[in-house]
Amino acid sequence: MIRTLTSRFLGYAILIFFALVFLYPFVIQIANGLKTEANAAANPLSPFPDPLTWVSLERIFSGTGFPTWLGNSVLVTVVVTIGRVAFGSMAGYALSRLQFRGRKALFAGLLALMAVPPVVLLIPKFLVLNQLGMYNSYSGLIVPLLADATGIFVMKQFFDSVPVSVEEAARIDGAGVFRTFWSVVLPMAKPALITLTILSFTGSWNEFPHTLVSVQDPGLFTLPRGLADLVSGSLGAGTQYPLKLGAALLATIPVAIIFVIFQRYFVRDTTAGADKG
Amino acid sequence: MAGIRGNERPAGWLFVAPAVLILGLFMLLPILMALWVSLTRWNGQGSPFTGSVPFAGLDNYTKLFTDEGLARQDFMTSIRNNAYYVLLVVPIQTVLALALALVVNNRLLKGKGFFRTAFYFPSVTSSVAISVVFLFMFANGGAINAILAVFGIDGPQWFSDPRGLVHLFFDTPPSFLTEHSLFGLSWWDWLAGPSVAMCAIIALVIWTTSGTFMVMFLAALQNVPVQLEEAGLIDGASAWQRLRHIILPQLRPTTFLVVTLGLIGTWQVFDQIYVMSQGNPAKTTLTPAFLSYRTAFRDFDYGTGAAISFVLFLIIVVLTLVQRRLTRERN
Structure with missing residues (x-):
């Protein structure tokens, strides 16, 4: 009995300690975004701003490119998410269900592309955008992100796991491939579509390296790019921490909200990816 | 039909x-x-696909391995830095993820959902945004040094300290280590260990990724048959023996997966380096990914930059093939 009690106590102690380790940086981020610069420098650990001030948050909107970055991030995220969900579900369905020449080769190619690490594509992507005249434009920022191999893979795996009988019934009733896909298959695929939407949303909202090699005009920066510029560039390092932390906080909020609402889908992604690798 | x-x-x-x-x-x-x-000397002017761009053959690759010079020295330094980074991040994040999963999975504890969420949340946030937070925490007189001060430790100036951890233990380098060199770096330099600055980045990465891997371990733990553990209990095995001989063997495939995914991911570190250190101080946080970016877009030597990318590509592809083979064997 005593042993269970001590082990339970120890368990909670460990969990609470690590919960603090994992969450306190966010507390620091929120608190220091609302502090004066002097206060943030003097008491970086304190969760209570003294005095509490909105000056930094106001300066983010009036004194930095933040509104522009925010607008660009929303645009990129919305278009890329729609593209990835549409193209991903179509391609995933075709690879799983439709009989056509070259299907096996395409799937092998997809698996190969999934193994390509994004960081080695920095120079290659710049080269192709430069060659196509898309460098430093919205199309360069958006179009290359519209399809992703992992999303297609997730959808194909999903369709593989669903019995074909319902679709066949629709087809026998005379519905064409497109009708069947639109009115029978997609409604059935709702959980997978939600997963793909979340995956695409967080992926494109947080995307950084691609923006680094596709645009250089500050008017085309997204939030991660603007934030990186704010820290390592124009304003210089070491100062203005409340401003930087506030901007980082605002950039984190949308993903945090999505995470809290759709948490079970997040957890499902990682395990699904892990199983099939 | x-x-x-x-x-x-x-x-x-x-x-x-x-x-x-x-x-x-x-x-x-x-x-x-x-x-x-990667086979040319293109400098970013005009198109690289015209006859006017000088052809370099394999020069950009030999420059990284056999020719003496700054290119090789930087590249080998970046490989060394990344190797130490991998050596610390992969084992620590794997053990931490496993330990957290074991505690969260404990049937006697409540609030499982909350703790899982708390540990997992960092990994869904923007790498750039979180790097900004850690930059602040590791600043001189920042949160980390304030915590260290509580324990009477005088914290270092994290991002301007290029000293390697191993070097910290020696006042003067043993002469036989400085006399010999390999690929343009002396043995002494190879053995430096991660720099103090790199340790801050290592801490950040372990903090962000452990949650993801914990979730994988949790899923695997839920598949361990309860009867197995109960059998161990009846046989009088201690908690440690049950972990060592019953649970860990069941988790082997997941552990392999976590380790290889970790290896693949850690060779790609870029965002954090870009935001937090840009390869400084004294090139001790330079990694191949960042070096290839810097060589191409700052020094306008696209050929060498691309060559570095392909060497990195090769390293990661080999690791990926190993991972896929392991996953297939498991299935």
Whole structure:
């Protein structure tokens, strides 16, 4: 009995300690975004701003490119998410269900592309955008992100796991491939579509390296790019921490909200990816 | 059958066309273009695909391995830095993820959902945003040094301290280590260990990724048959023995997966380096990914930059193949 009690106590102690380790940086981020610069420098650990001030948050909107970055991030995220969900579900369905020449080769190619690490594509992507005249434009920022191999893979795996009988019934009733896909298959695929939407949303909202090699005009920066510029560039390092932390906080909020609402889908992604690798 | 399947052939291609077009144009084609550029001395002016760009053959690659010079020294330094980074991040994040999963999975504890969420949340946030937070925490007189001060430790100036951890233990380097060198770096330099600055980045990465891997371990733990553990309990095995001889063997495939995914991911570290250190101080946080970016876009030596990318590509592809083989054996 005593042993269970001590082990339970120890368990909670460990969990609470690590919960603090994992969450306190966010507390620091929120608190220091609302502090004066002097206060943030003097008491970086304190969760209570003294005095509490909105000056930094106001300066983010009036004194930095933040509104522009925010607008660009929303645009990129919305278009890329729609593209990835549409193209991903179509391609995933075709690879799983439709009989056509070259299907096996395409799937092998997809698996190969999934193994390509994004960081080695920095120079290659710049080269192709430069060659196509898309460098430093919205199309360069958006179009290359519209399809992703992992999303297609997730959808194909999903369709593989669903019995074909319902679709066949629709087809026998005379519905064409497109009708069947639109009115029978997609409604059935709702959980997978939600997963793909979340995956695409967080992926494109947080995307950084691609923006680094596709645009250089500050008017085309997204939030991660603007934030990186704010820290390592124009304003210089070491100062203005409340401003930087506030901007980082605002950039984190949308993903945090999505995470809290759709948490079970997040957890499902990682395990699904892990199983099939 | 032919009637039903008849219109599938064109439909199939129509369905995959947008994805094939985008992936082909922005993944496959660029890789081929970069392969060509890695054989030239293109400086960013005009198009790299005209006759006026000097052809370099394999020079950009030999420069990284056999020719003496700054290019090789920087590249080898970046490999060394990344190797130490991998050596610390992978084992620590794996053990931490496993330990957290074991505690969260404990049947006697409540609030499982909350703790899982808390540990997992950092990994879904933006790498750039979180790097800003850690930059502040590791600043001189920042939160980390304030905590260290509580324990009477005088914290270092994290991001301006290039000293290697191993070097910290020696006042003067043993002469036999400085006399010999390999690929342009002395043995002493190879053995430096991660710099103090790199340790701050290592801490950040372990903090962000452990949650993801914990979730994988949790899923695997839930598949361990309860009877197995109960059998161990009846046989009088201690908690440690049950962990060592019953649970860990069951988790072997997941552990392999976590380790290889960790290896693949850690060789790609870029965002954090870009935001937090840009390879400084004294090049001790330079990694191949950041070096290839810097060489191309700051020094306008696209050929060498692309060559570095392909060497890195090769390292990661080998690791990925190992991972896929392991996953297949498991299934």
